[in-house]
Amino acid sequence: MGTCKMSALACALGLMVAGCGSDINPERYSMVQGVKAASLVQGAGVSVELSPVLDEGGIVLQVSRNSLIGAKHHRWAEPLEMQLRILCSEALGRSGRSLRGGRLGIVVSRFQGSESGQAYISAVFTRYDKRGRERGTVGLDRELTQQGEGYTMLVDTLREGFSRMCDEAIGQLW
Numbered sequence: 509m510g511t512c513k514m515s516a517l518a519c520a521l522g523l524m525v526a527g528c529g530s531d532i533n534p535e536r537y538s539m540v541q542g543v544k545a546a547s548l549v550q551g552a553g554v555s556v557e558l559s560p561v562l563d564e565g566g567i568v569l570q571v572s573r574n575s576l577i578g579a580k581h582h583r584w585a586e587p588l589e590m591q592l593r594i595l596c597s598e599a600l601g602r603s604g605r606s607l608r609g610g611r612l613g614i615v616v617s618r619f620q621g622s623e624s625g626q627a628y629i630s631a632v633f634t635r636y637d638k639r640g641r642e643r644g645t646v647g648l649d650r651e652l653t654q655q656g657e658g659y660t661m662l663v664d665t666l667r668e669g670f671s672r673m674c675d676e677a678i679g680q681l682w
Contacts, residue, residue: 536585537567537659539667540594546601553607554596556589556614563588567659568620570628576620582659592616592670599674605682609638612681618649619670621662627652629669633677644681648673 561568565587566578584591596614600607618630632647652669654661 534581534583535659536583537663538585539591539663540586543594543598553611554593555611556592556616558589559617562616562619567662570620570622588619595667595671596674599671599678603675603678605678611636619666625654625657627654627662627665627669629666629673631673633681635681646677646680648677
């Protein structure tokens with residue numbers, strides 16, 4: 509094979525590899541755009557624990573009754589745990605409630621969408637006093653319908669649903 513043919517082959521292979529690499533950039537989604545800085549300070553005592561599938565960085569879809577997949581190209585811009593903590597801190601600020609040295613623990617077992625346009629959120633909220641004693645627990649589950657198609661609508665639905673869930677939990681725990 510001549511030098512020209514080798515160069516052309518190498519160039520073609522390089523373009524194919526570069527073309528494949530262009531699909532690697534995932535879309536990133538954030539639920540905390542526009543959140544006030546005060547919410548970050550308020551949430552010092554809020555902790556969030558996620559089920560393992562939710563902690564992998566991709567937006568999770570329920571594809572059947574018993575199957576979940578994490579999106580490879582639709583990812584959270586910041587760790588989901590951090591975003592949920594900020595949203596709950598924002599809810600605390602709206603409510604006028606304070607942790608007063610205590611802590612609010614949240615365990616999130618479902619935070620996902622489905623191919624049929626439903627969104628599912630399940631969480632347990634536990635309030636602790638400053639000595640670490642449990643002061644109350646509330647478990648909440650929501651099934652919400654997206655108002656449109658696509659990941660952006662799913663993220664908006666999950667954000668709104670979780671914020672309302674935080675409002676309700678805070679109302680029940682204080």
